[in-house]
Amino acid sequence: MPDCLIIGKTNVGKSLFLVNYAAHLGVRELALERRYRDGRIEYLKLTLTEARRKLVDEVPHCTRYLDTINLLIPGGKGKRKIALTDSCGLTDDIHGEEDVRRAMASTLARLRAVEVVLHMLSAPMVGEAPPSQAVSELDRQIARFASLRSHYALLANKMDLDHAKQGLARLQKEFAGHRVIPISALERQGFREVSAFVFHAAR
Amino acid sequence: MSRNEMPEQQAPNSVEEVLELLEAGSITPAEAFELFRQVDSVVAKRVKASTEPQPGLPPAMEELDDLIGLTSVKALVRELQAFVEIQRRRAAMDLAAEPLVLHMVFKGNPGTGKTTVARILGRIFREMGILPKGHLVEVERADLVGEYIGHTAQKTREQIKNALGGVLFIDEAYSLARGGEKDFGKEAIDTLVKAMEDHKDHLLVILAGYLQEMEWFIRSNPGLRSRFPIHINFPDYTVDELLAIADQMLRVRQYRLTPQGREKLVQILQERQQSSSADKGNARDVRNIIEASIRRQALRLFEKKRLTREELIMIAPEDIEEVS
Ligand SMILES: Nc1nc2c(ncn2[C@@H]2O[C@H](COP(=O)(O)OP(=O)(O)O)[C@@H](O)[C@H]2O)c(=O)[nH]1
Numbered sequence: 003m004p005d006c007l008i009i010g011k012t013n014v015g016k017s018l019f020l021v022n023y024a025a026h027l028g029v030r031e032l033a034l035e036r037r038y039r040d041g042r043i044e045y046l047k048l049t050l051t052e053a054r055r056k057l058v059d060e061v062p063h064c065t066r067y068l069d070t071i072n073l074l075i076p077g078g079k080g081k082r083k084i085a086l087t088d089s090c091g092l093t094d095d096i097h098g099e100e101d102v103r104r105a106m107a108s109t110l111a112r113l114r115a116v117e118v119v120l121h122m123l124s125a126p127m128v129g130e131a132p133p134s135q136a137v138s139e140l141d142r143q144i145a146r147f148a149s150l151r152s153h154y155a156l157l158a159n160k161m162d163l164d165h166a167k168q169g170l171a172r173l174q175k176e177f178a179g180h181r182v183i184p185i186s187a188l189e190r191q192g193f194r195e196v197s198a199f200v201f202h203a204a205r
Numbered sequence: 206m207s208r209n210e211m212p213e214q215q216a217p218n219s220v221e222e223v224l225e226l227l228e229a230g231s232i233t234p235a236e237a238f239e240l241f242r243q244v245d246s247v248v249a250k251r252v253k254a255s256t257e258p259q260p261g262l263p264p265a266m267e268e269l270d271d272l273i274g275l276t277s278v279k280a281l282v283r284e285l286q287a288f289v290e291i292q293r294r295r296a297a298m299d300l301a302a303e304p305l306v307l308h309m310v311f312k313g314n315p316g317t318g319k320t321t322v323a324r325i326l327g328r329i330f331r332e333m334g335i336l337p338k339g340h341l342v343e344v345e346r347a348d349l350v351g352e353y354i355g356h357t358a359q360k361t362r363e364q365i366k367n368a369l370g371g372v373l374f375i376d377e378a379y380s381l382a383r384g385g386e387k388d389f390g391k392e393a394i395d396t397l398v399k400a401m402e403d404h405k406d407h408l409l410v411i412l413a414g415y416l417q418e419m420e421w422f423i424r425s426n427p428g429l430r431s432r433f434p435i436h437i438n439f440p441d442y443t444v445d446e447l448l449a450i451a452d453q454m455l456r457v458r459q460y461r462l463t464p465q466g467r468e469k470l471v472q473i474l475q476e477r478q479q480s481s482s483a484d485k486g487n488a489r490d491v492r493n494i495i496e497a498s499i500r501r502q503a504l505r506l507f508e509k510k511r512l513t514r515e516e517l518i519m520i521a522p523e524d525i526e527e528v529s
C-alpha cells in the first residue's frame with residue numbers, strides 16, 4: 003500500500019486536513035496508528051470531533067509523532083488504498099525543545115521513504131509576507147528534495163482566508179513546474195483535486 | 206539561519222547522522238535537507254563504484270540511469286545484475302547455479318518507456334555476457350501472424366531467427382490471444398514457446414502491452430506464466446517527470462525554455478494529466494511537443510535580421526502547442 007506523507011511548516015493546517023479529508027472520504031471514526039521516534043506505536047480510535055480537538059491546535063507543534071490512517075481514495079476505476087500520515091511541523095530555526103526536534107527527525111526520516119508527498123503551505127501567510135520572504139528556504143528545500151524522490155504536490159491551504167489568492171499566485175510562480183493544489187482544510191475545498199492526484203500517484 | 210552560523214563539524218556520513226544532528230539541535234531542518242543531498246550523492250557514488258568492475262558495463266547502465274523516473278525498472282536491473290554475478294561466482298566454485306530465466310512482461314500505457322528500456326536492457330545483457338548480440342527486434346501481431354495454416358509458424362520463426370542473440374520485443378502481445386482458440390495468434394504463441402526452449406541461452410523475449418490486457422493475457426495462457434517470471438510495471442509519467450524529460454531533451458539539443466514557456470508546457474501537461482485518456486503520461490507526446498516547438502521557434506526567428514545567442518536558445522510560450 004503506498005505511503006503518503008503530509009509535510010510542511012507548523013500551523014499550516016496539516017492535522018486539520020488529515021481529519022477533514024478523512025471525513026470527506028466518508029470516515030466516521032479515525033483509527034490512528036501513532037508512531038514515536040523511539041519506535042513505540044500506539045493505536046487510537048477517535049471520533050471526528052475528538053480528533054479535531056486533540057490533533058488540531060492553536061498552539062504550534064502539537065503533533066509530536068507520526069499519525070497514520072488508512073484511506074480509500076476514489077478514482078476513475080474504483081478505489082486505491084493508501085496510508086496517509088500527518089507529521090510534526092518543521093520550523094525555519096532550530097527548535098528549543100528536544101522532543102520537538104526528535105519529532106522533526108522522524109518526519110524527515112519518513113519523508114525519505116514515502117511514495118507520495120503532500121507539501122502544505124498556508125496561502126494567506128505567503129500572500130501577506132513581503133515578496134522577498136514569501137517562500138522560505140525550508141519550503142524550497144522540501145520541494146527540491148521531495149519532488150525528485152516521490153510523487154509530489156503542493157497544497158496551498160487556507161484558501162478561505164484573506165490574501166490567499168495572492169499567496170496562491172506567488173506559489174504558482176515560485177514553484178512553477180510543480181503541481182499546486184489550492185485547498186481549504188477548514189471548508190473542505192479542493193479535496194477532489196487532492197484525491198485525483200493521490201489516486202494517480204498511488205498506482 | 207545562515208550557513209556560517211552552523212557549527213564547525215565533519216560532513217556526516219549517513220542519513221542517521223544527519224537526523225542525530227537535527228535532534229541534537231545542531232542544524233535546522235532546511236540544513237538537514239542540504240546534508241541529505243550530500244550523503245545521498247556519496248552513497249550513489251559508492252554504489253556505482255561497487256558495480257564498476259564489470260568491464261564494458263557502465264555505458265548502457267548509465268544510459269538506463271539517465272532515463273527520468275522508472276525507479277522500479279532501475280532497481281530490478283541492479284538486482285538482476287547482482288543475481289547474475291553471484292550465480293556466476295557460485296558456478297566458479299562448483300556450487301549449484303540457479304537457471305537464468307529472464308523473459309519479461311512489460312505492462313503499461315504507450316509512451317511510458319517500454320521499448321526504450323527493452324533496447325537498453327539488450328545492451329546491458331550483452332555487456333554482462335548474458336546475450337551474445339543484445340540487439341532488439343520489435344514486432345507486433347501482424348509480423349507474426351499469417352493468413353493460412355502454417356504461414357504463422359513460418360513468419361514467427363522468421364522473426365525469432367532475426368532476434369537470436371538479442372531481444373524479441375512483442376508489442377501489444379495480448380492481441381495474439383484476441384481471436385480465441387481458432388485464431389492463428391495461438392499458433393504464434395506455440396511457435397514462440399517452442400523457440401524459447403530451443404534457444405534458451407540466445408534469446409530474450411519481452412511481451413509488452415497495456416497493464417490490464419497483459420494481465421488477462423498471461424492469466425489466460427498458463428504456459429506463459431512460468432516462462433515469463435519477470436513482470437515490470439511502467440507507470441504513467443508524472444507531470445514533474447514529463448517536464449524533466451522535456452528539459453533533458455532540450456538540454457542535449459542546446460535549447461532552453463523561458464520561464465513563461467515552462468509555464469505553458471506545465472499547463473499543457475497538467476491539462477493532459479487531468480484527462481483520463483491512456484496516453485496522458487506519455488513521453489512520446491512530450492517529444493513531439495518539444496520537436497514541434499523547435500520548428501516553431503525557427504519559424505518565429507526566421508524573419509529577424511539580428512539574433513542574439515539567447516534568442517536562438519530560448520523556447521517561448523508561443524512556440525509551444527499541444528500536438529494531437
Ligand atoms: N481558516 C482556515 N484555518 C485553517 C485551515 N486549515 C487549518 N486551519 C487552522 O490553522 C491552525 C493550525 O492547524 P493544524 O491543523 O493544527 O496545523 P498543523 O500544525 O499543520 O498540523 C488551526 O487553528 C486550524 O483550525 C483552513 O483551511 N482555513
Ligand SMILES: [Mg+2]
Pocket residue numbers: 016017018057058064065088089090091
Ligand atoms: Mg499538526
